[in-house]
Amino acid sequence: MSMTATSRRHIPDILDCLAQLSNDEVPTPPKFANQMLDLLPDEVWSDPNLKWLDPFVKSGVFLREVATRLLSGLAEWEPDFEKRRDHIFRNMLYGTSITEMTGLLARRSLYYSRDASGETSVVKFASPDGNVPFVPAKHAFKKERCVICGAPEDLERGDSRENHAYSFIHGAYPTEELKDMKFDVIVGNPPFQIDDGGHNASATPIYQHFVEAAIDMDPRYVLMITPSRWFAGGKGLDKYRDRMLNDRHMQNLVDYPKLYDGFPGVKIRGGVSYFLWSRDYDGPCSIQTMWDGKPVGEPVARYLNAYDVLVRRNEAVSILEKVRAKNEPTLNNRVSSAKPFGLRTFFHGAPKPDGMAEPVKLYGSQRVSWVERASIPQNDAWVDNWKVLMTRVQGTSSAVETQFLGKPIVAAPKSASTESYVVAGRFDGFAEAEWYAAYLRTRFARFLVSLRKSTQDAARGVYSFIPDLPMDRQWTDEKLYERYGLNAEEIAFIESQVREMPANGEAVEE
The missing domain is CATH 3.40.50.150 (Vaccinia Virus protein VP39)
Structure with a gap:
């Protein structure tokens, strides 16, 4: 050669x-x-x-x-x-x-x-x-x-x-x-x-x-x-x-x-x-x-x-500054800590409520079961609320995460969950709970989560940048962009980072 x-x-x-x-x-x-x-x-x-x-x-x-x-x-x-x-x-x-x-x-x-x-x-x-x-x-x-x-x-x-x-x-x-x-x-x-x-x-x-x-x-x-x-x-x-x-x-x-x-x-x-x-x-x-x-x-x-x-993203700083400029309380004060009802991830109840004196629907890891109300270790009063549940672990196996939160579950009274979920909010009526779930589905809210979420864990802390707004209406991305005065470049950046989450049907897993 x-x-x-x-x-x-x-x-x-x-x-x-x-x-x-x-x-x-x-x-x-x-x-x-x-x-x-x-x-x-x-x-x-x-x-x-x-x-x-x-x-x-x-x-x-x-x-x-x-x-x-x-x-x-x-x-x-x-x-x-x-x-x-x-x-x-x-x-x-x-x-x-x-x-x-x-x-x-x-x-x-x-x-x-x-x-x-x-x-x-x-x-x-x-x-x-x-x-x-x-x-x-x-x-x-x-x-x-x-x-x-x-x-x-x-x-x-x-x-x-x-x-x-x-x-x-x-x-x-x-x-x-x-x-x-x-x-x-x-x-x-x-x-x-x-x-x-x-x-x-x-x-x-x-x-x-x-x-x-x-x-x-x-x-x-x-x-x-x-x-x-x-x-x-x-x-x-x-x-x-x-x-x-x-x-x-x-x-x-x-x-x-x-x-x-x-x-x-x-x-x-x-x-x-x-x-x-x-x-x-x-x-x-x-x-x-x-x-x-x-x-x-x-x-x-x-x-x-x-x-x-x-x-971590320089483009996110101006958006966060506009949100925080209003000095509003955040969802960190509303979302529950781990084990909201004191039940571990691996706990499951009975497949049917038959024979139970006061059955409670239990949302657990990959299944729904039933337990006696008297067996719930803590936060018994929450059982009677309308609740929005969010999966505690939400991640991706792909190279880029674009969802950041799982699809909200609106849980009726007489329900509870294991630590597979956090109770993201509690309400007296269905309308407020549904509007709150819609708020958490917005790109705006999930973008603010992305600024604090570096792993699959979606614990209470990841909600700390999301404003706790009154649930007297359905908040959409368009209304939120207008409320915080976001410009076209900032909106485009949010929408390039967070994919849309449909209101109906199951969220697509990454």
Whole structure:
């Protein structure tokens, strides 16, 4: 084969070919890693004194791409390529792998050899690990849970198997010999979650621990990618969200709301985002939305703590501001909490009310059954109201959610529900209940839900931006757009995000 033919042939990057190894081992595509690195200021690539750290190495892509940029950026500082490379690899780049296997991958990516002390390593270290060791760590269990990361005790399976006790957040890394080193730039893709042993393969987010540990080291810059669920929801993320929203060192945030857009083939509900935290910056954060890998509009600088959640789309801010300008109460005060009648999801009554002294129709998971009124644990008075029930879990398996709420159920008196539903409203008569259900079907109301709903969970909190209007008429989208003075562009944006929900018939599941 000729040299010309060889040069024209595409040779793929091996790191583009790595698949997801587990829920916590999602390798970052090289192109995506470079888009993240583009957020850093140009001067970092020509400063030979900086110390770079990836404290949760998977494939080694971040350190490899940083090395490539430094080899070019430091050419004027040190023209001799071998001396320049030796300085960069030996004195500037550090990391620790999350498993022994990812350590081998990372050293192969960075040093061209899994043995950094071997003859094939581009820089020969005294240790096979080079500057990228795997450092074992232990969980700190108390009452069957790790007090640091929340892992269940059964994850501790001895020294021969992975225990998911990551060294960076469990006090094992930086190691003793690095304890006095000041890292200037911390970059990477932390583990996202850890199985917590609950029902339905539940998982606990852990990425927030890595972000906080990195910021607490007070480097010049922190550059990381995480799931975006923290914007509005997520188990155990309330304190983290409050910290991040109020941190004026957040300089840039790039958001990928579409499923699979950031990590092709990896289902991360709510999407992913990466951010640049800058120690010496104090001001609004520049927010950019990406869709199909391309920017949507221009980035907008705004303060993240304008609301108790992060409104992720810049186009939504003006709409929300017009709604909130009227200072109206919201549906958060009307919608019930979880388990409105004290009955769990898996509870079902009898298929028929035969023989019951005071039968109550029970709306449950995928079926309707009947129970004795006396057996309902709480909120007995609600049984006699007209009620609008909304499914507690409303999600989508498609790449883009466009419904956000399930179809409202108008439940007559002598009815109740399990925790599969929330009681979205209670009324004395049918007309009010029907008008309220129609209100929740509007694109306007469901758009406001979308600003707070980052997962399948549609609990009471997702209704907190919807105004609690008087149910003395049927509210339509047209009336609501007029009431809040929305312009044509804002209306078009709402209708591009939320599909119409028909008044009759079953809502189409996504």
